[in-house]
Amino acid sequence: MSTFRTYAYLRASTKEQDAGRAKDALLLFANEHDLVISAFFEENESGATLQRPELFRLLEIAQKGDVVLVEQIDRISRLKDDDWYSLKSIIKAKGLRVVSLDLPTSHQFAVVSDEFTGRMLSAINDLMLDMLAAIARKDYEDRRRRQKEGIVKAKSEGRYLGRPSDVELQLKVEGLLADKKSYDYIQHILGCSRSTISKVSKKLKRKEKMI
Template sequence: MSNFRTYAYLRASTKEQDATRAKEALLRFSNEHDLVISAFFAENESGAKLQRPELFRLLEIAQKGDVVLVEQIDRISRLKDDDWSSLKAIIKTKGLRIVSLDLPTSHQFAAVKDKFTERMLSAINDLMLDMLAAIARKDYEDRRRRQQEGIAKAKSEGRYRGRPLDLELQEKIEGMLLDKKSYDYIQHILGCSRSTISKVSKRLKSE
């Protein structure tokens, strides 16, 4: 019987996205690695924001040696460097182990038993975590920049008919398209036109 618990963290950026989408993947992983998920923590918050209620509730409950299981590192962090350093410090101080489906080096944390192996894995994993967190942040910033550039170009060509909420709407549509939601579903949830969804879809494909 393992002397640690496993907590699963699920996150989606907008309320229209399904934060529990990855639940089945995490359950499959836990079964394959003889883990028992003690609790799921799910929320709809931006990964670029440090203060996330469910994440911090998980961090408060978890004890030294416990595993925090996520689908991808960007579920935990799309944070700026200083915010990521703050979050990582909390994780390290509590002695928690991050296991992410997209980070194979972390999978061994699910079974490691001796201190030497744990320290070696921890050193390797810390480096990989920092790298993936930096990539996730860059992806977030690049996406925001492309949205701003697209609007600026449309304005200069006289094609822009947007309102202040257009950026937010586009981000929601983009998230739902990446989540493989249908046009009908997006139209029903957001109340936008199919042409708006199509424009966002074409931009995503061109990128």
């Protein structure tokens, strides 16, 4: 019987996206590693900000040795360096263990029991966490740059509709549709509704007819 608790954290950037999309994947991982998820903490906030009430509610509740389970490191951090180190210092000070489905070195935290192995894994995992957090931040910055370029283009072509967040989502959907991705795939990647994908698809078809 494990003496620690496992808390799952789920995050999506906008209210149009489904923060709970990864719940099944986390439940499957927990089942395969004999973990029982004590609670899910779910919110729609950007990973590029520390203003995330549910994440900090989890961190306040969790005790030393508890596991924070996430689908990907970018669910926790797309933060700038200073903010990432601030968040990581809180996690380390509380003695929590981050287990991420996309970070195999972290999976052993779900089963390790002796102190030496735990410390060795912690050293390796800290390095991997920093690398993935840096990659997640770069991906965020690259996407923001491409989105701004896309919005400028959309304005010049008269396709700028709604709030900036709506346009950003629309441009992402357009790109995936152009790559011949299925509705199911787009839903999984972006967490948006099928009706949103359908609306964008119809707009693209109307535009193609006009060309």
